[in-house]
Amino acid sequence: MQYQTNRYIIIADNDDAFLANMKLFLEAEGFHVITAKDGESVLKNANKGPLLILINVNLPILDGWRTAALLKNSYSTSAIPIIFLSDKYSENDEVLSFELGGINYITKPIAPKIIITQIKKLIDQRFFPQNSTIESKNLIKAGKLEIDTEHLIVRGKGRSIKLTKKELQLLTILVSNKNRVISRNAIFQEIWGRTMEKGNRNIDILILRIRKKLRDMGNLIKSISRVGYKLELKDGN
Numbered sequence: 397m398q399y400q401t402n403r404y405i406i407i408a409d410n411d412d413a414f415l416a417n418m419k420l421f422l423e424a425e426g427f428h429v430i431t432a433k434d435g436e437s438v439l440k441n442a443n444k445g446p447l448l449i450l451i452n453v454n455l456p457i458l459d460g461w462r463t464a465a466l467l468k469n470s471y472s473t474s475a476i477p478i479i480f481l482s483d484k485y486s487e488n489d490e491v492l493s494f495e496l497g498g499i500n501y502i503t504k505p506i507a508p509k510i511i512i513t514q515i516k517k518l519i520d521q522r523f524f525p526q527n528s529t530i531e532s533k534n535l536i537k538a539g540k541l542e543i544d545t546e547h548l549i550v551r552g553k554g555r556s557i558k559l560t561k562k563e564l565q566l567l568t569i570l571v572s573n574k575n576r577v578i579s580r581n582a583i584f585q586e587i588w589g590r591t592m593e594k595g596n597r598n599i600d601i602l603i604l605r606i607r608k609k610l611r612d613m614g615n616l617i618k619s620i621s622r623v624g625y626k627l628e629l630k631d632g633n
Contacts, residue, residue, distance in 0.1 A: 404428035405515070408438045408451040408460070409481060414504070418450075421508045425516065435463030442467055447519060448477040450511070453489060464496045477518060479511075487596070494601050499560050517548070538571040539629040541613065550610070557609050562587055566602050570617065570627035579624040599625075 405427050407418050415431045422429045430446070432438050435458030438451060449467070453460035460480060467473040480493040485503040493501040499518070502511060536543040542551040548564050550557045559567065565587045569578060580599045584592035592599070603625060607614030618628045 403445060403447050404430055406430050406432060406438055406441055406446045406449045406451075408432040408435070408449070408455055408463070410452060410455060411504075414508075417508045418511070421512050422515070425512065434458060435460065435466075438463050439466060442473045442476060446476060448479065448515065450479045450481055450515075452481040452483070453493075454483055461492065461496065464498065468497045479514070487593075487598070491596075491598055491601060494598075494605060536568060536571055538574045538627065539616075541571060541616070543568055543571055552610070552613050559606070559609065563602055563606050563609070566599070567606055567627075570625060574627045574629045577620045577624055577626045581624075583624065 405422060407415060407422075407429060408431070409415050409418075410433055415433075419429045419431055427447075430441050432441065433455070435451075435455050438449060439458075442449065451460040451463060455463065464478050464480070467476060467478065474497075478496075478498045479500045479502060480489075480496075480498045482489055482501065482503050490501045500514065502514075536545065540552050543549075543564065544551065545564065545568060548559050548561060550559060550564075550567065566583060569583055569586055581592045583599050584590075584596070588598070603617060603619075607617055610616075616627055616629065618626050620626060
């Protein structure tokens with residue numbers, strides 16, 4: 397699919413080669429691209445209404461975290477999707493990216509084509525919803541909730557709700573084990589593939605984000621003190 401649009405994507409990174417490659421690949425897909433090497437340039441261009449922003453957390457002067465916080469605290473830019481980039485993986489940074497409203501946290505090095513695949517999927521979900529209404533082979537249903545694992549969408553009460561990959565993974569675990577309590581550690585191991593460290597809040601943060609997106613349906617997710625969570629479904633839910 398060729399994306400002919402007069403809207404644009406902002407990419408902010410301190411790596412000239414990465415910026416050049418991303419710009420080249422995205423423009424080949426029909427996107428307009430603005431590159432930046434500092435947070436101030438991102439803020440300056442964000443008011444023009446970009447499709448999304450990719451921003452490295454380690455930008456000079458005004459780093460990616462502070463830039464994102466300013467964007468999310470402004471009415472005119474708060475809805476812009478943000479993908480965080482990092483030169484090395486940090487669990488604390490990944491948690492912070494979700495706390496700041498990011499939709500993904502990507503560790504470099506990574507092939508530009510992989511990032512672009514994620515971008516195209518996000519654009520399809522936000523601006524071409526008809527592409528996501530095609531019957532999927534990967535549907536999980538529980539009560540009035542329907543999870544489309546192919547398109548990262550949850551449907552319920554006449555709404556289509558877009559989730560990040562990890563949000564969808566967590567909700568899928570709960571839906572697949574409806575009315576059963578699943579420990580935080582079991583959820584963490586399933587999503588991250590390792591034992592959860594003491595004090596880690598990744599699961600709790602994801603639950604908060606899912607509940608917020610599901611609105612009143614978020615009440616179906618019950619917290620079990622000092623244990624974990626369950627999706628509670630009764631007749632009529």
